[in-house]
Amino acid sequence: MNRQSFAILLNKYLNGECSDEEQQVVEQWYELLEEVPDSKWNIKELEEKLWQKIKGQAFEEETEVVSLSFWQNNRFKIGIAASVLLMLGAFAWLYTQKEAFSTTISTQQSTPKGMLEIQNFSNQAKKLTLEDGSQVTLQPKSKLSYPEHFNADKREVYLTGEAFFEVEKNPQKPFFVYSGKVTTKVLGTSFYVKNLDGVKKIEVEVVSGRVSVYEKEENEGKQGNGVVLLPNHKATFFAESNLFVTNIVANPIIQTTKIQDTKVFFEFDDTPMSEVLKKLREAYGLEIIVENEIMNNCILTADITKQPLYTKLDIICAAVGATYEVKGTTILINGKGCE
Known part of the structure; x- marks a missing residue:
């Protein structure tokens, strides 16, 4: 682990953006401090103190320490060398998991070059606003690829995982979501797209508006079999059989805006x-x-x-x-x- 990787993870922790595993790693770093962080410390000072503990004190001082000292909360302080080794091991595991996840994504979804990519490695949904004002709520372990600037005649994004889309209406510029072998086309609406069991099963659930969902053909511009979904409808695409099954969503919601009471x-x-x-x-x-x-x-x-x-x-x-x-x-x- 280098200084840059250390700083990135520490800042994620301070901003509340860590996963549970990353949080455990950072909290082990805090245990290396022999003093409680002061509210007057700035981020740079805290980072420097933690880094010095990790890189220096663990291997220079603790090799000669046999006895254990008490913390202020009367718990035993584990030998710092062992703690650092555990921390480094956990950090290596997190890095490996991240790389493995990235590899899985690349094999599941082919994304054109020059696209911006957002991957949600946290355990909380992440909300994004695209250039046209459309909003995407990206679920954990999901990835969205999109251009910095949409084409003049269409808006295209690529999804692996699960996301909720709230698309700005623009009849002259349809919005396309590519997920595995399925293409979802809308003009302006809100809907969910979910990859289940990798990309073997893909679900599209419509909250509002009208959505066209169809199988992406190998020939560019050609559209395969598909369905048109209305609010409270969902379609499940089974990749192995190239089959769409339509149904009603598990929890239908009220659609009409005329109902005031x-x-x-x-x-x-x-x-x-x-x-x-x-x-x-x-x-x-x-x-x-x-x-x-x-x-x-x-x-x-x-x-x-x-x-x-x-x-x-x-x-x-x-x-x-x-x-x-x-x-x-x-x-x-x-x-x-x-x-």
């Missing part, structure tokens, strides 16, 4: 099922079909305001003697009906 909206008092389901469709932007038209005559009295969508459906179906199932991006409700 959701408590009033989801309180029902002797309300026909036809009205209840109409309001659910409007709220979540999903297709909800009653297989037996007689079900529309059933009456519901309930307050399901605070419940997530699937719990709402559970309560509704229990009240009218019906069942429901999700078929792709459609919810089907079936029952004998009500007198």
Whole structure:
């Protein structure tokens, strides 16, 4: 470990950007100090004191020290030489893990030259703002590659891992996300892209707007099989079979901006099922079909305001003697009906 690497990791720690493993390494450095860091110390002074301890005192003084001394908190102080060796070993392990992760990324995603790259090695999501104002929340162990300046006719980024995109609308300049063999094309919307099991399985979940997801063909400019997703829809691409499977997201969220008071909206008092389901469709932007038209005559009295969508459906179906199932991006409700 050289002085530059030491300074970089120490600054990450002071800025709260370390992973758990990196934090443990830096805290071992602090244990080498025989005095509690003073609030008057500046970063350079702290860095210098720690570096001198690591490089000098450990090997010059501690080789002759046999006895153990107590810390102020009455814990035993481990021999500094051993502590430094442990610290150096941990730092080497972190460096190896970082290099291994970089190698894995390079084999999973081919990125054009001249692109800027951001890799999130921390254990927290990192938010980025691109040139056009679009925002990307990059999850841990993920990488985003993008140009400093987008082309005149399109915006292109490359993702390995998982990220949430909030794309600025620009119909004249579509936004493309390349992830493994999958291309996601939007004009302006918010959505998730996730690599699962390496790049063998890729998920795209739409929060708002409309997204086109398709397989990237070898021939440039040619588009393979794909799907169009609406809000609360998701598509999973299975690379081994080149297959897209569409479904509804695990936790659908309310889409309409017309609802000002959701408590009033989801309180029902002797309300026909036809009205209840109409309001659910409007709220979540999903297709909800009653297989037996007689079900529309059933009456519901309930307050399901605070419940997530699937719990709402559970309560509704229990009240009218019906069942429901999700078929792709459609919810089907079936029952004998009500007198």
